[in-house]
Amino acid sequence: GAVVSQHPSRVICKSGTSVKIECRSLDFQATTMFWYRQFPKKSLMLMATSNEGSKATYEQGVEKDKFLINHASLTLSTLTVTSAHPEDSSFYICSASRGRLDNNEQFFGPGTRLTVL
Amino acid sequence: AQSVTQLDSQVPVFEEAPVELRCNYSSSVSVYLFWYVQYPNQGLQLLLKYLSGSTLVESINGFEAEFNKSQTSFHLRKPSVHISDTAEYFCAVRTGFQKLVFGTGTRLLVSP
Numbered sequence: 001g002a003v004v005s006q007h008p009s010r011v012i013c014k015s016g017t018s019v020k021i022e023c024r025s026l027d028f029q030a031t032t033m034f035w036y037r038q039f040p041k042k043s044l045m046l047m048a049t050s051n052e053g054s055k056a057t058y059e060q061g062v063e064k065d066k067f068l069i070n071h072a073s074l075t076l077s078t079l080t081v082t083s084a085h086p087e088d089s090s091f092y093i094c095s096a097s098r099g100r101l102d103n104n105e106q107f108f109g110p111g112t113r114l115t116v117l
Numbered sequence: 118a119q120s121v122t123q124l125d126s127q128v129p130v131f132e133e134a135p136v137e138l139r140c141n142y143s144s145s146v147s148v149y150l151f152w153y154v155q156y157p158n159q160g161l162q163l164l165l166k167y168l169s170g171s172t173l174v175e176s177i178n179g180f181e182a183e184f185n186k187s188q189t190s191f192h193l194r195k196p197s198v199h200i201s202d203t204a205e206y207f208c209a210v211r212t213g214f215q216k217l218v219f220g221t222g223t224r225l226l227v228s229p
Contacts (some may be wrong), residue, residue, distance in 0.1 A: 006160075033215075041126075043207065043219040044161075093160050106217065108160040109151075 003027055004096050008111035012082055014117055021079045021112045023094035029074035030096035034106060035067075038091040050077055084116045119144040119210050123220035130227055132200055138165065138193040138223045140182075140208030148210045150191040151217070152182055155205040164206070178202075203227045 003026040013019050023033060031052050036066040037043040048064075050056040050071035058064045066088075068080040077096075081088050091113050119141045140222045142148060149168050153161040165176040172184040182193045195209060208220040 001140075002159075028184070036162060041222075043221045044217075049216070073145075105163065105166075109162040111158070113158070 002098075002105075002107045004030075004094065004107045006092075006094055006112050008112060009110065010113045010115075012115045012117065015085050016083055018080055018082045019084055019114060021081075021092055021114075023077045023079070023093075023096070025075045025096045025107070028098055028107075030077075030098065031074065032097045032104075033071055033077040034076075034097070035069060035076040035079050035080075036093045036095070036096045038093060038111070044093060047079075081114065084114070086116045089114055089116045093106050118137050119148065119212055119218045121208050121210055121218055121220035123208055123223050125222045125223045126221065127226060130198055130225070132227055132229050133160045133197045136194065136195050136198050136225065138206050138208075139224065140191045140193065140220060142191065142208070144189075144210060144212060146212055149213055150182075150184060151182070151209045151211065152176075152191070152193050153207045153209060154221075155207065155222075157204075161207065164193075166185075198225070198227050200227050200229065 005024045007022045035047045038044045046061045048056040048058045050069050052071050052074050055068035071077040093111040095108045097104045097106050122141045150196045152164040152165045155161050165174045167174050167184045172178045180195045205222045207222045209217045211217050
């Protein structure tokens with residue numbers, strides 16, 4: 001149980017286009033979902049936290065107009081990278097939590113490798 | 118603010134040797150502590166966690182970590198590693214609002 005999937009696993013796009021990444025909790029309802037960005041040989045950086053049915057909370061320094069997050073249902077959250085540029089190339093990982101308690105475990109997706117040409 | 122320090126970016130070790138991956142954290146409040154493992158081009162998998170109770174926690178594949186409050190450490194150990202343990206290991210702390218703060222990771226390289 002507690003499986004999180006991401007689609008696509010890899011995507012290559014041209015500079016200036018928008019890319020949508022999906023994160024799904026397959027066998028549980030995810031009250032809260034998180035989006036992380038991982039640079040090569042670096043740690044994961046939390047980009048935003050989204051609760052179902054409400055607007056995402058972005059971390060300081062993350063452009064909310066560039067990284068659009070939608071958490072429309074208890075099993076799906078999407079991250080749209082708008083007007084992508086080469087510097088947006090990265091590994092994007094989502095995670096999902098069953099509840100909002102501090103000790104609720106986060107279950108991570110397999111990640112999406114974005115390459116912007 | 119919380120922070121996590123993993124001083125070793127890479128730890129090479131021979132198969133069947135013991136290993137310790139170091140993790141120190143900084144926080145002014147109580148924390149939950151985690152170790153995650155990441156295999157190439159994959160997401161993170163929870164290895165073990167400390168929430169409360171016994172300060173020594175174990176995973177199903179032989180890893181263990183001990184929470185040391187006085188030294189603000191949560192080092193990961195395994196008495197005998199396998200080739201398949203080769204991966205990136207991340208230490209993380211969590212306080213309020215479920216936010217995880219990760220260290221920069223330690224790459225464990227196990228060779229025959």
